[in-house]
Each structure stands twice: as C-alpha cells, then as structure tokens.
Amino acid sequence: MIIDDHAHWFSAKPLNEKEFIMASAESWLESEISADVVTMNKLRPFYLFLSKEMKKLVGDNFIEERNRMIRDDPINYIKFLFQDAGICCMVIDEGFGKKEMDIPVKYKLLFRIESIINDNLFSLPFDKALEYFEETLKEKIKSGYAGFKSIIAYRTGLKVSCNEELAKKDFTSDEKDWFGKKAKGFRDFLLCKTLEIAKELGVPVQIHTGAGDRDIKFELSRPSYLTDLVRKYEGKVVFVHAGYPYHRETAWMSYIFPSVYLDVSQTIPFAPLSAFNILKEIYEVAPLNKVMYGSDAFNIPEIAWLGAKLAKRAFSTLRDTLLQLGLFDERDIREMEERFFYTNAYYLYGFDK
Numbered sequence: 001m002i003i004d005d006h007a008h009w010f011s012a013k014p015l016n017e018k019e020f021i022m023a024s025a026e027s028w029l030e031s032e033i034s035a036d037v038v039t040m041n042k043l044r045p046f047y048l049f050l051s052k053e054m055k056k057l058v059g060d061n062f063i064e065e066r067n068r069m070i071r072d073d074p075i076n077y078i079k080f081l082f083q084d085a086g087i088c089c090m091v092i093d094e095g096f097g098k099k100e101m102d103i104p105v106k107y108k109l110l111f112r113i114e115s116i117i118n119d120n121l122f123s124l125p126f127d128k129a130l131e132y133f134e135e136t137l138k139e140k141i142k143s144g145y146a147g148f149k150s151i152i153a154y155r156t157g158l159k160v161s162c163n164e165e166l167a168k169k170d171f172t173s174d175e176k177d178w179f180g181k182k183a184k185g186f187r188d189f190l191l192c193k194t195l196e197i198a199k200e201l202g203v204p205v206q207i208h209t210g211a212g213d214r215d216i217k218f219e220l221s222r223p224s225y226l227t228d229l230v231r232k233y234e235g236k237v238v239f240v241h242a243g244y245p246y247h248r249e250t251a252w253m254s255y256i257f258p259s260v261y262l263d264v265s266q267t268i269p270f271a272p273l274s275a276f277n278i279l280k281e282i283y284e285v286a287p288l289n290k291v292m293y294g295s296d297a298f299n300i301p302e303i304a305w306l307g308a309k310l311a312k313r314a315f316s317t318l319r320d321t322l323l324q325l326g327l328f329d330e331r332d333i334r335e336m337e338e339r340f341f342y343t344n345a346y347y348l349y350g351f352d353k
C-alpha cells in the first residue's frame, strides 16, 4: 500500500488529446503565452512515458478509452487507477487548484500559509496581522488539518531570516511583485512563526524546495538556504520535491538535522529517468525514517497513478542494486521500502489519529 504524501486537488473529466497533454503541464498554457507549448509538452519525457503506460493499461486509443470510463463513472475510474497503482492514502496541499470532486481514498489536508498572506492581511496593523495569522493557523489544526505548507520559494525565496524589526519594516513597504506585496521580511517572519506553531501543535510543515512550475524563483529555491532555519529546530519540516536538482543537499541535511524530512514528489513522475537515480542518491546518506514517496499530482488522477507505478519500479531497481552491492541486509531493505511508501507518512501526517 502507498501513501502519496504530496498532491493537490484533481478530478476525472473527459478531455481531448490537447487538453490531456496540457492538463499535466507545468510550463505556460496556450492562453498564457503565444508559443507552441503543445509540441513541447507532448514531446517531454513525462508525456511519452504517460502515454506508453496508458496504452498498456487501457489500449492504444487511451484518450477515448479513459473518457469512456470517466463518462461511465468518474469515481470508479479513479478507483481503478489507484487500485492498479496500490495507492491507499494521500496528503493534499489544497492551496493549488480547487476541489471539484471527492477523492475515493483516505486523505489529509495541509493548510497553505500563503493563502492568507494577501491584501486583507496587509490592510491590518502589523500586530493585528500577526495575531490573525497565528490564530488562523491554530484554528486550522483544531479543525482537522494535518499540517502546513509554504511556497515561499515562489515568493521571496528560501533565504529566510527571522527578524521582527525587518518584518515590521517590510510590512509597510510598497514594493510589489506579480503576486502582490513583496514584503520579504514579513513573509520570512510568518514562516518562522509557522514553524513555531507547528512545533507547539506537533504537526509537520511542508516547504517547497528546488524545481517548480513556471512561477518558481529557481535561483532562490536551493534547499541549503534553509540551513539556519532548521539547524536546531525541534519540529518537523518536509523538504518537498527533495529540493531537486539539489536533492543531495537535502539528503545530507536530513542526515544531520533531526527536523529535516523529504519527499520525492514532482521529480517522480515528471522526470521519469531520474527516478532510480534520485532514490539511489538520496539513500546514499538519508536515514530511512526521513524519506517519503509523493507525486505532486494535480488536475488529473493519472499523475498520481503514474508516480506510484514509477516509484515502485525505481525501488525495485534500487533493491537489486543494494543486494548486488551487498551493502544492507534484506530486512533493512524491506524496512526502507515500507517506510518510504507508507509508514513514515502514516505517522508524520497523523493517519493513525
């Protein structure tokens, strides 16, 4: 059984070929740029792999066939995919996309802190804004959320400093970016507050690290920028996407700092050839209790399905490699597998509660 520790809302809807290709795009959409984004997305490794696996599952006319199954019963279609891949549970960051249908597996929600860092918050006095932020976070956990998520790597980057004076100063600055007020010091300070609250309430915080979609501040998203923040932190932080392509930095941090956890979402399945390598390179040093499987699924359920299938294949190659090298005994490799696909996320996100 597999827990997918990082996904967003998705739904099963009939789509034509172009819509299906673009439903999993992280690049610009046709409506956002005047360029041939369809060819580029059709020819990317992820889509070649997806279409091959879909043909194997439902036949050569896989788009027609998926649409037929979805028209018949969309929930059943998702169940069919998830049974095929062995997905039992998911952790949903609800800050991206919107809920259009229920997901037929057990799931936990994460509250995205940036969803309340907006003009309303900036219209309050500093002290009130801080109070509102803290109260909202506490209420969310009380109402059943399993933890928090931050996409500060898409806003002002991971060079975060916890400085209240700077927070106050930047709170009133008018400097803007495409997402609204920049207010770096204030955003940094709220992330520090989030870590404090999460520790107090015993819940994890997911932070986006490394590669991302077309809005990413890639040059500011290196996982090691968070070193000072997590060095002596006594709560739990999940470096989402393992900070890929800097996953080795993340792995090393998970080895020295008790607070650092990581998942392999997005890279698996969006960079299919990397799947085995990323596992191999992470497990060079990451303790087995720190690494989790995730897909970063959004829009369509096929992303979650493909991610789980790919991860299982990559793990099986890893197992063979480890046995061949004679580094660990079989029992430890079994523990590695159970923890990666299930147990670590089960306890970290409170599926036992």
Ligand SMILES: [Zn+2]
Binding pocket: 006, 007, 008, 093, 296
């Ligand atoms: Zn995501």
